[in-house]
Amino acid sequence: MFVIGTAGHVDHGKSTLVKALTGIDPDRLQEEKAREMTIDLGFAWLKLPSGREVSIVDVPGHERFIKNMLAGVGGIDAAILVIAADEGVMPQTKEHLAILDLLEISKAVVALTKVDLVDEEWLSLVYEDVFQLLKGTVLEGSPIVCVSSRTGKGLGDLVKILDSILVDSPRSVKGVPRLPIDRVFTIKGFGTVVTGTLIEGSLILGQEVEILPTGKRARIRGLQSHKNQISSVGPGRRVAVNLSGVDVSDIQRGDVLVTPGKFRPTKRIDVYVRAVSDLDDPITHADKLEFFSGTTQSQAILSLLGIDTIDPGSSGYAQLRLSDPVVVSPGDYFILRKASPSVTVGGGIVLSPYPRRHKRSDSAILQLMNILHRGSINDKVVSILSLYGPMPLNDLLMSLGYAHEDDIRGMIANSQLISISSGYNSDSLVMTREFWDSIEQGVTIELHEYHSNFPLRKGMPKEEFRKKLPVPLRFTSAVLHKLIEDNIIKDLGDSVSATDWRLEVPAYLKYKADRILESIRAGGSSPPSPTEIDADRELLQALVDMGKLVKVDDDIYFSIDVYEDMVDKILADIDKSGPITVARARDLLGTSRKYVLALLEYMDEQRITRRSGDYRVRR
Numbered sequence: 211m212f213v214i215g216t217a218g219h220v221d222h223g224k225s226t227l228v229k230a231l232t233g234i235d236p237d238r239l240q241e242e243k244a245r246e247m248t249i250d251l252g253f254a255w256l257k258l259p260s261g262r263e264v265s266i267v268d269v270p271g272h273e274r275f276i277k278n279m280l281a282g283v284g285g286i287d288a289a290i291l292v293i294a295a296d297e298g299v300m301p302q303t304k305e306h307l308a309i310l311d312l313l314e315i316s317k318a319v320v321a322l323t324k325v326d327l328v329d330e331e332w333l334s335l336v337y338e339d340v341f342q343l344l345k346g347t348v349l350e351g352s353p354i355v356c357v358s359s360r361t362g363k364g365l366g367d368l369v370k371i372l373d374s375i376l377v378d379s380p381r382s383v384k385g386v387p388r389l390p391i392d393r394v395f396t397i398k399g400f401g402t403v404v405t406g407t408l409i410e411g412s413l414i415l416g417q418e419v420e421i422l423p424t425g426k427r428a429r430i431r432g433l434q435s436h437k438n439q440i441s442s443v444g445p446g447r448r449v450a451v452n453l454s455g456v457d458v459s460d461i462q463r464g465d466v467l468v469t470p471g472k473f474r475p476t477k478r479i480d481v482y483v484r485a486v487s488d489l490d491d492p493i494t495h496a497d498k499l500e501f502f503s504g505t506t507q508s509q510a511i512l513s514l515l516g517i518d519t520i521d522p523g524s525s526g527y528a529q530l531r532l533s534d535p536v537v538v539s540p541g542d543y544f545i546l547r548k549a550s551p552s553v554t555v556g557g558g559i560v561l562s563p564y565p566r567r568h569k570r571s572d573s574a575i576l577q578l579m580n581i582l583h584r585g586s587i588n589d590k591v592v593s594i595l596s597l598y599g600p601m602p603l604n605d606l607l608m609s610l611g612y613a614h615e616d617d618i619r620g621m622i623a624n625s626q627l628i629s630i631s632s633g634y635n636s637d638s639l640v641m642t643r644e645f646w647d648s649i650e651q652g653v654t655i656e657l658h659e660y661h662s663n664f665p666l667r668k669g670m671p672k673e674e675f676r677k678k679l680p681v682p683l684r685f686t687s688a689v690l691h692k693l694i695e696d697n698i699i700k701d702l703g704d705s706v707s708a709t710d711w712r713l714e715v716p717a718y719l720k721y722k723a724d725r726i727l728e729s730i731r732a733g734g735s736s737p738p739s740p741t742e743i744d745a746d747r748e749l750l751q752a753l754v755d756m757g758k759l760v761k762v763d764d765d766i767y768f769s770i771d772v773y774e775d776m777v778d779k780i781l782a783d784i785d786k787s788g789p790i791t792v793a794r795a796r797d798l799l800g801t802s803r804k805y806v807l808a809l810l811e812y813m814d815e816q817r818i819t820r821r822s823g824d825y826r827v828r829r
């Protein structure tokens with residue numbers, strides 16, 4: 211589906227032409243009728259000879275209403291540039307042409323209107339003038355048709371030309387729906403209605419939607435296109451959406467209707483800027499300008515990257531700081547105007563909707579801009595991830611545009627990118643293969659350093675390890691698991707170690723360790739307490755972690771062979787004589803009640819035995 215927009219100087223016959231073509235008067239407002247001037251946007255639709263229906267947006271030509279004009283042309287696929295044959299090229303003819311050029315609306319036709327008012331000679335002069343005017347713009351070579359809305363002359367040709375230029379819709383049904391709102395009103399008995407051009411994706415009756423930047427949620431209660439009730443709508447269509455759960459006063463022109471959670475309003479964007487060629491002054495760093503995109507507008511401060519000015523007709527990269535949050539996607543077009551004198555100075559393309567602040571002279575940033583502007587999607591993904599580090603998949607899609615979802619998933623599938631699922635919200639973290647390699651190397655170095663600093667510890671506690679990972683906190687668990695799974699680190703329960711590391715008593719403590727082991731083994735089932743043999747607690751724990759001692763409580767450590775022997779004896783006795791009491795176990799092991807009690811409790815903890823009243827039974 212296509213949306214056609216009018217453009218052209220005030221009073222040159224745009225609204226009259228739309229009415230002559232469609233039978234619908236686009237001037238809706240009382241004031242517009244009284245003053246015979248379009249103030250706000252008007253809407254109509256037309257069936258082309260091929261049978262296709264197209265929407266028409268009629269815009270005001272008066273320079274005072276340029277903001278409304280910009281809200282109207284923000285979503286169009288093709289333009290009719292209207293120039294009155296009696297007056298010829300006028301200031302807003304030029305400004306509107308410059309805007310179409312900046313928005314790269316190359317599907318266009320020029321309608322020389324009011325030809326009933328001029329003679330052939332004059333007409334050919336104006337025709338030549340217009341022909342020259344289009345040169346060097348995206349409209350160069352566009353058909354020029356002479357029409358009269360009064361006599362009907364040329365209208366048939368105009369419609370045929372429109373039919374022939376409207377091929378290959380650039381809009382995708384697959385994308386995420388986004389509807390820049392151009393009107394909000396109430397209909398008695400129905401409530402809130404918003405209208406706009408759906409720029410991608412589709413909307414379905416009953417669906418939940420979000421209004422940005424406010425984040426208000428609503429439900430689609432009704433859909434209309436060209437006054438027909440419909441149950442779903444695809445991209446490139448004018449649509450009226452009846453919403454429940456949201457008040458008219460909560461919404462305004464410039465807001466955007468989207469599916470919840472898919473877009474985030476932004477006040478800083480990276481852009482490619484082109485300056486209008488017949489400007490008096492260059493665009494300069496730190497200029498305060500007005501930014502228009504879709505139906506949105508905001509004040510903007512321009513930070514030029516790598517340059518101080520953009521000369522008329524030239525281009526450059528910039529970061530815009532906006533006073534109001536906007537909802538934009540990469541590839542969106544925008545216009546920049548100066549407030550006084552009121553003039554369109556340039557426009558361009560959004561490259562990155564959620565950038566960081568840049569150093570103006572950073573060559574890496576200029577390189578990134580170049581790639582975001584003209585690079586392949588693979589290069590864009592790799593550059594963004596290399597510069598900004600790992601990113602949740604949804605943020606990456608938001609940064610590069612949902613149209614690239616399949617490409618990005620393809621890069622994950624062929625391991626160019628690593629994706630780690632957090633397990634909840636189906637949220638996953640995406641990073642380059644290089645970044646993943648650097649995590650692997652980084653943790654290995656980190657763990658070896660830890661092992662040499664703490665030679666008596668079996669590993670780094672998992673909590674501590676997770677905090678060191680260079681990824682957002684909610685993904686640290688998932689990353690930890692992948693590192694274990696890929697055999698980069700070793701899982702030790704509550705801690706982790708390097709895979710090639712084994713806990714060993716360092717040489718300088720060997721003598722001490724041997725003495726401790728000897729004393730405890732010599733004690734058999736009644737070993738001395740650590741205090742009695744003046745044993746270092748950390749060293750004891752290391753001997754436990756190495757499997758040489760078993761710690762049954764803070765004061766009782768058994769030698770492993772003694773412990774295993776005692777466990778065997780108790781289990782054999784249970785098998786032979788049934789559940790065992792503390793007293794029977796004491797006699798069996800020939801030790802005191804203190805040791806037996808601690809041992810049996812430990813065995814319960816280890817799920818070897820279970821306590822049942824005064825007895826222990828096997829688990």
Ligand SMILES: Nc1nc2c(ncn2[C@@H]2O[C@H](COP(=O)(O)OP(=O)(O)OP(=O)(O)O)[C@@H](O)[C@H]2O)c(=O)[nH]1
Pocket residue numbers: 218219220221222223224225226227246247248249269270271272292323324325326327357358359360361
């Ligand atoms: N003779 C003649 N008059 C025309 C023709 N088309 C429009 N007009 C007249 O020109 C005047 C302006 O026409 P509009 O259609 O309102 O002009 P517009 O471009 O829509 O004006 P804005 O929307 O305010 O910019 C009206 O009085 C029309 O009747 C035409 O083909 N021939």
